[in-house]
Amino acid sequence: MELVCPAGNLPSLKAAIDNGADAVYIGFKDDTNARHFAGLNFDEKKIQQGIEYAHTKNRKVFLALNTYPQPSGWSRWQKAVDHAGEINIDSLIIADLGVMDYARNRWPDLNLHLSVQGSATSYEAVNFYQRHFDIKRVVLPRVLSLKQVKQLVDNTDVGIEVFGFGSLCVMVEGRCILSSYATGDSPNTFGACSPAKAVEWIDKPDGGMDTRLNGLLVDRYNANENASYPTICKGRFNVGGNTYHALEEPTSLNTLELLPELFDAGVQAIKIEGRQRSPAYVAQVTRVWRDAIDLCQQNKDTFKPKSDWMQELAKVSEGSQTTLGAYHRPWQ
């Protein structure tokens, strides 16, 4: 089972490799990828250095081109594909059909993966991309139960990558436009959910805080509460006279305890979320997951997550809490 870790910059890439990642995934410095944040991602020089660092240690580098170009921006995505084809990238992670088609035709030898933003949730969808574009792997949206993941694996030859840890999208990825409804920008069109320019943290006289997105109140905190980044699906709203986390609480996905079952299901790779996080986060999470996968590989029947691993992961989780998400049926 391959461990795929996030790298928003060169120090994170090195941290991932040094702590046991089998592969890292990165993006260019523009809206061609779904972590289009200021100060993040790789320019020409840094990409070369990153690839060299990884390849010297026999690890892989994947490049995410996982947003959706519109006609006016098409040439930027086309250039990004060509750029990726010219450097020694191990796989391209693509969401858009048009971009996928271009990459396959222009660079027939490139390994292609279907991004989670491609929103393929059934083996019929996955096999479509294999048939037309010979994809080698698909990253599954975080909407399937463990049983459904297994059924999907059983009905395709495409390698399956699932999310193991990190910020949790509660909506099916690639088809959520909550962010653009509030701000005008979405992961699909802009490469970011709740873009920073639309976020406001407003201190209140009583020590509390309001978090807003383009003026819309996403959450209101007391003085003794820690405010979370205002993502719409993690806010507190009023439904039917009750104010609560109507969609989901601020929480991170953590599937460490499901590792033996993911092995049994035939999952090929585990993905860690968090290209926007610090090199320290990447190092910490990568180290825990490396140890866990190695231990599980030795004997999956006796595998149990160690309590210090869980503590380490909880420390870097949203709201300091974790969930099994959709893998665990009662969550749904």
Place this chain on the structure above:
Amino acid sequence: MRLSLGSILYYWSKDDTLAFYRDLADSPVEIFYLGESVCSKRKQMRTQDWFELAEELESKGKEVVLSTLALSEADSDIKTLHRICDNNHFMVEANDMGAVSLLEGKAFVSGHSVNTYNQHTIKLLSELGLKRWVMPLELSKDTLADLLATKPETVESEIFAFGRIPLAYSARCYTARAHNLQKDDCQYRCIDYPDGMLLNTQEDQKFLNINGIQTLSAQTYNLLPELDSMKTMGIDVLRLSPQYRHMDKIIDLFDQCINNKLSTEDASNQLEKLTSSGSCNGYWYGKAGIESKAS
């Protein structure tokens, strides 16, 4: 420009559903999209019932298109998908790439939850059989103009012109959550909310609408005021998305404007009274979807 009626996004009783279509069978709507596109647990109307309704509407001279689920997860979802896509008579609206996969080689419609953001995607789908394409909701009129200028001639365009905006789909049921229930024991609570459940901010600003596993906008997307400029763009079909009440009147207002029997200004004033939680059109202008801009 022809009018279409999108599939019902909410969970209505079988009686309500059949009565709704009976009332609209002689309306100016030319294209009916039928089927369950949100939650596979909803069984008031079985797949067979949709087929029977489809035949009935077809016998009245309507074009009928069968809509598939936007979010397929279980094996049983795939079985239903096969049954719909293999029907060999009615055209099918693919609402995810699994459906596109099964419809390859047949004439099909791509729904707004299939990500068609650029000319290359539309061209590729047209080579697989795409007959009509519904533009994703977050795209603007400027992008639409670019797409209309470059799309293959054989592909018709359809624009979502009225209704609450489908914004997201999840494994989790939010209607069940609002009642402290899990999805597996949802007790079909969504049938009590024929127009969904309103979600407000803590400042009582109307924001979203919960409809089972789907999240909609609270505001109604309304392009009626834009109709005059839309007529010159080369749009083939305008889609109206059902709400529980007044759909007959809403259809008539659009029809009268298309046929120049009523000004869009007068019609818009009348339409505003038939919707709840206000209207929006920000996406059309390339802005935040919730915004409302005068045309």
